[in-house]
Amino acid sequence: MRGALSSSGYEAVTIEGLAEAAGVSKQTIYRWWPSKAAILGEALLEGELPEVELPMTDDLAADLRALFTLQGDDTVALARALISVTATDPAVGAVLDGRLAAPLREWTKARLARAADAGEVRTDVDAAVVADQLIAIGSYNALLGKPLDRARADALSDLILRGISA
Numbered sequence: 001m002r003g004a005l006s007s008s009g010y011e012a013v014t015i016e017g018l019a020e021a022a023g024v025s026k027q028t029i030y031r032w033w034p035s036k037a038a039i040l041g042e043a044l045l046e047g048e049l050p051e052v053e054l055p056m057t058d059d060l061a062a063d064l065r066a067l068f069t070l071q072g073d074d075t076v077a078l079a080r081a082l083i084s085v086t087a088t089d090p091a092v093g094a095v096l097d098g099r100l101a102a103p104l105r106e107w108t109k110a111r112l113a114r115a116a117d118a119g120e121v122r123t124d125v126d127a128a129v130v131a132d133q134l135i136a137i138g139s140y141n142a143l144l145g146k147p148l149d150r151a152r153a154d155a156l157s158d159l160i161l162r163g164i165s166a
Helices: 002-008 015-022 026-032 036-046 060-068 073-088 090-117 127-144 150-164
Strands: none
Touching: 015 026, 015 036, 036 073, 036 090, 060 090, 060 150, 073 090, 073 127, 090 127, 127 150
């Protein structure tokens, strides 16, 4: 499923194509999964997730910019598919959110604590709220179907920093 997503995007994946690739009938696919979103959800729940190295330097602005530019075209396709899964199966979506968003939430908590200790951000900044905004930015760009360009990453980083700076 992931290979199909990388090459053609979620919208282009069909049950017929998945059945053909697996060497089974469409009926066999539908016997086990009600939709392609369910197939993707299960694949993400059971499969290995790509490791993403989140930036952790002494420069919070640079780390935010790097975070925003981590999304490439294949990541956007996967994120769009994940949004579809979450919209059609909230239970699977909740599990996937915990599995996929947890590393970003932990990174945000650690990175903002480090910045607060250095006097760069206010100590009352809620890392969970900031993490939700970072996730929302990525999700919005996935819905648009394109990664952030450098100018947009810079502008978003500056906006976030203005809101949390000490």
